[in-house]
Amino acid sequence: xxxxxxALERVLDYVDVLExxxxxxxxxxxxxxxxxxxxxxxxxxxxxxxxxxxALRAENTRGASESSPRYLVxxxxxxxxxxxxxxxxxxxxxxxxxxAQLPEGADTVxxxxxxxxxxxxxxxxxxxxxxxxxQAKKGLNVRCRGEDIARGDLILKAGSVLRPQExxxxxxxxxxxxxxxxxxxxxxxxxxxxxxxxxxxxxxxKIYDSNTYTIAAxxxxxxxxxxxxxxxxxxxxxxxxKLDEGLDADMLVTSGGVSKGDYDMVKDVLAERGEIGxxxxxxxxxxxxxxxxxxxxxxxxxxxxxxxxxPGNPVSSMITFEQFARPAILKMLGKKILxxxxxxxxxxxxxxxxDGRRIFARVSVTxxxxxxxxxxxxxxxxxxxxxxxxxxxxxxxPESSKGVKAGDMVEVQMLDWGGEQGEVKAVPTVSxxxxxxxxxxxxxxxxxxxxxxxxxxxxxxxxxxxxxxMDHPGxxxxxxxxxxxxxxxxxxxxKLAFIKSLDHDLGIEEILPIVGPExxxxxxxxxxxxxxPKIEVHKKELGDALLCSPEELSAIVTDGSxxxxxxxxxxxxxxxxxxFIEKNFILKSRGSAYLSPRGKRVG
Ligand code: AMP
Ligand code: MG
Numbered sequence: 001x002x003x004x005x006x007a008l009e010r011v012l013d014y015v016d017v018l019e020x021x022x023x024x025x026x027x028x029x030x031x032x033x034x035x036x037x038x039x040x041x042x043x044x045x046x047x048x049x050x051x052x053x054x055a056l057r058a059e060n061t062r063g064a065s066e067s068s069p070r071y072l073v074x075x076x077x078x079x080x081x082x083x084x085x086x087x088x089x090x091x092x093x094x095x096x097x098x099x100a101q102l103p104e105g106a107d108t109v110x111x112x113x114x115x116x117x118x119x120x121x122x123x124x125x126x127x128x129x130x131x132x133x134x135q136a137k138k139g140l141n142v143r144c145r146g147e148d149i150a151r152g153d154l155i156l157k158a159g160s161v162l163r164p165q166e167x168x169x170x171x172x173x174x175x176x177x178x179x180x181x182x183x184x185x186x187x188x189x190x191x192x193x194x195x196x197x198x199x200x201x202x203x204x205x206k207i208y209d210s211n212t213y214t215i216a217a218x219x220x221x222x223x224x225x226x227x228x229x230x231x232x233x234x235x236x237x238x239x240x241x242k243l244d245e246g247l248d249a250d251m252l253v254t255s256g257g258v259s260k261g262d263y264d265m266v267k268d269v270l271a272e273r274g275e276i277g278x279x280x281x282x283x284x285x286x287x288x289x290x291x292x293x294x295x296x297x298x299x300x301x302x303x304x305x306x307x308x309x310x311p312g313n314p315v316s317s318m319i320t321f322e323q324f325a326r327p328a329i330l331k332m333l334g335k336k337i338l339x340x341x342x343x344x345x346x347x348x349x350x351x352x353x354x355d356g357r358r359i360f361a362r363v364s365v366t367x368x369x370x371x372x373x374x375x376x377x378x379x380x381x382x383x384x385x386x387x388x389x390x391x392x393x394x395x396x397x398p399e400s401s402k403g404v405k406a407g408d409m410v411e412v413q414m415l416d417w418g419g420e421q422g423e424v425k426a427v428p429t430v431s432x433x434x435x436x437x438x439x440x441x442x443x444x445x446x447x448x449x450x451x452x453x454x455x456x457x458x459x460x461x462x463x464x465x466x467x468x469x470m471d472h473p474g475x476x477x478x479x480x481x482x483x484x485x486x487x488x489x490x491x492x493x494x495k496l497a498f499i500k501s502l503d504h505d506l507g508i509e510e511i512l513p514i515v516g517p518e519x520x521x522x523x524x525x526x527x528x529x530x531x532x533p534k535i536e537v538h539k540k541e542l543g544d545a546l547l548c549s550p551e552e553l554s555a556i557v558t559d560g561s562x563x564x565x566x567x568x569x570x571x572x573x574x575x576x577x578x579x580f581i582e583k584n585f586i587l588k589s590r591g592s593a594y595l596s597p598r599g600k601r602v603g
Pocket of ligand 1: 195208209211212257258261
């Protein structure tokens with residue numbers, strides 16, 4: 001069995017960014033720009049008015065007020081879309097509409113509300129003059145040529161995702177087409193003798209094929225083009241024939257036929273026609289999963305089409321699609337953010353993890369009093385597709401956890417949120433736990449120095465039962481807090497301290513988002529009950545028993561050797577301990593191929 005991360009890494013290794021295509025901008029929504037776009041024009045092209053009013057010279061309004069208007073001669077009018085034919089000379093003004101080009105000689109626009117235009121009209125006054133009721137600063141209500149975009153500027157960078165606003169900007173530059181990374185075609189095949197198409201009568205023993213539709217809709221939702229191959233029967237021949245029709249796609253996705261049943265043929269076909277990558281992943285639902293490549297000859301050359309074999313159960317197939325097919329599609333589309341948007345929420349039910357797999361529980365997330373709450377959507381059987389219709393998120397319970405209790409903070413992947421936000425990633429954090437006198441603080445101290453030496457930005461967190469050191473009686477900050485301030489901030493030229501009153505002892509999960517995203521690593525002492533990864537410091541002289549159970553730990557640091565099946569790092573070999581943390585926490589959180597700050601390529 002391999003981990004979700006390992007499985008994902010292998011899938012992503014097999015897919016590449018696709019080639020670019022030039023197409024009409026409206027067809028590019030959600031696609032990634034494949035070239036830098038420079039402007040060949042200024043926007044706005046000329047100085048123009050931001051208001052309906054009078055274009056004039058600011059100097060002619062000096063000293064103007066309601067009680068002492070400055071009167072100017074109105075020499076003309078200009079509307080948006082027309083070029084002014086007259087010039088504004090001293091003592092004159094031109095009536096101007098929003099977006100109209102500023103006449104020669106004018107440097108300012110005074111809006112109608114600050115003139116006597118309305119009163120003059122109502123009283124039938126002379127329209128050849130206008131009274132200005134306020135002194136205007138030069139440049140008021142003028143949008144300058146090129147203030148949005150200057151000719152020659154780099155406007156959109158290659159790699160940008162085209163959202164409505166980028167498509168609008170392209171249009172404003174006069175681009176009717178754009179060069180974008182092509183959308184992947186994903187061929188979809190349902191498998192099973194029990195399946196009938198939605199347009200067929202339902203005969204005894206049969207069920208409707210829903211996976212084709214869920215998967216096709218997901219492919220479209222994430223920017224791919226679904227190619228529906230229909231239903232393959234549970235025989236090598238039928239599957240081979242159907243899969244052949246999908247070999248011109250960029251990826252094949254099948255559902256069903258990957259577990260251990262007599263008629264689960266997909267992996268056999270895969271083994272025969274290509275290469276099978278793996279087929280069990282440490283997750284629930286979705287353990288049976290196949291991944292491989294199908295080989296095909298194209299113009300005398302062998303082409304390899306990645307194939308993802310999802311489990312047949314409708315919920316499993318959808319959840320595994322989200323975890324593996326979605327990132328593959330996004331990678332082919334040239335996107336950089338492949339992870340699903342994730343939030344932290346308070347869970348409202350107990351969820352137990354009995355078999356040490358990563359659980360994805362369907363939840364409905366709501367926001368109440370500034371916090372997200374996640375509530376499990378009823379029975380979690382992997383065949384109950386309606387549980388997905390009630391869900392908008394998936395609570396992720398790590399394989400190392402025995403489960404969560406109502407009230408715990410949990411991580412939730414949001415199903416319906418777009419992934420383009422470049423969300424703030426949680427700082428990778430490790431808790432150093434251990435019995436008293438085991439040397440936790442010394443190790444943390446040494447690790448901080450070692451990670452600083454490696455070029456990382458480190459945040460160290462400590463829980464203290466006995467109040468906070470810096471809260472000294474008599475100090476100004478203490479006096480503010482005594483007076484009832486709920487939070488006190490003290491800043492100096494190089495430091496900031498923030499003391500906030502709490503109504504409950506915060507869990508580390510609630511504290512971490514406060515730490516800020518700029519740190520590379522959080523090192524925590526204690527918080528033994530939390531779900532963050534833990535390394536226990538063990539001293540021989542304090543006995544063989546550990547404080548945590550081995551399943552809760554990522555590793556131990558020990559001066560002895562214990563008979564347990566988790567990584568054991570030698571006390572005193574700081575480099576090995578730091579390497580372990582760097583590889584498993586800092587670099588893992590950064591994707592599959594990454595550079596450490598020392599410039600060493602890893603992974
Ligand atoms: P399998 O992985 O082929 O053993 O299928 C597991 C379960 O999912 C069985 O109950 C199948 O009937 C069901 N199943 C497989 N494919 C589909 C599909 N396309 N639509 C709905 N249910 C399916
Ligand atoms: Mg089947």
